[in-house]
Amino acid sequence: MQPALLPRIARGDMPAVSEFLRRHTGMVHGLARRVLRNAEDAEDAVQDIFLDVWRSAHRYDATLGSETTFVTTIARRRLVDRVRRATVRPAAQSLEDPAMLASEEDTSVELREAAAIAQNALDQLKPEQREVLQLSLGQGRTHEEIASSIGIPLGTVKSHARRGLLRLREMLGVKADDPGGAR
């Protein structure tokens, strides 16, 4: 596991900030591009997300998850907020878009390991739950978009997503002993 940076960042250690940005900017930017589907909005969101990370660094608790999970949790929250506030949202972008495919960025060992564990849990879900969660959490599709794209009722999408996430949490053993979380 890579040495933790957030405790140093909470003390204003600028080299730790630079290293944190090097490790995580690629993923945060990639998530923002997928969810917001607009390069400019995505860049604005990435700036907001990292400011939130700096503000929240002192709350990081390594016993509750990795730094990658911490920054991803904050990123998702900010992206969800932006989607909710947006009056117009571009159509879902193909992941084959050239803008989404380019040179190697940092896919850290930590990210790959956490992703492998999560993928193993995803594989154990019912196929319909897995599909809905992948579209919702992986590609940033709304439940309405998912219902429309795979042709099932909205209520069914919601049900699959809810039960799928609850089951995942069980399988991943994610603890609930952090009343404040990364908020």
Add this chain to the structure above:
Amino acid sequence: MNQSVLSRRDQLLVDGALGALEGPDQAAFEALLRDPTAAAEFAALERSAALVAMAEFANGPTPAPTPSPLATRLRDDALAFFAAQTNSPQSAISERPRKVVQFLAPWLLAALVTVVLALWRTPRAAQPPELARAELLATPSGLVRCEWTPGPSPRRGDVHGDVVWSPSTQAGFLRLNGLPPLDAGHCYQLWIVDAARTGPPVDGGRLEPGPAGREFVVPIGAKLPVQQPAAFVLTIEAADGVVVSAQEHVVAVARP
């Protein structure tokens, strides 16, 4: 939580973590989060959702590289953010009670140095800052000089100008134009990020926005010695200045 029929409470928590709350559910969800147990469950669900997003990201197509201007903005934002966090002896002491003596000694020394510097600068304070700046610029070498770039705050206006700083005399000036006017309850405050200092940045003093549409020069009032200035940051703060900034309004950043 995993019953055959999900309770309203559980639906709200899961929908919140999925980003799928709608209309009135949002208010009910926010009310629910006042319960620490519910908030903890929500945090765990959020982390579970983040793990799925991470898996999908890691298994998906290789992402586009981060645009270089974005990387620069992120670095500037970070500098500005940490610059705006002032050194707070009280909070530092409370975090490190066993280091009070070690902590106080450099502060006392710094305070003495600041007093000496202030006394040393006093005779020059009588001359207009524009002239004092020109004098400083005429000194042989070793000056730090950098241009202002816009900060992330929506209230940043259109700031132009530069910063000149002399590490040897610990004196410097801000040249500014385009600072938006402020109401009586606010002021601008300068912060100096010192790469040689492990703690938060140095308070560089408060300033008024200056005459509209005209350039003006303000002396820097660093409260502590600055060894390696890495950034000069202007924020909007409450009228009397702050000890701990909320970093809500960074209007300009100048990096050497």
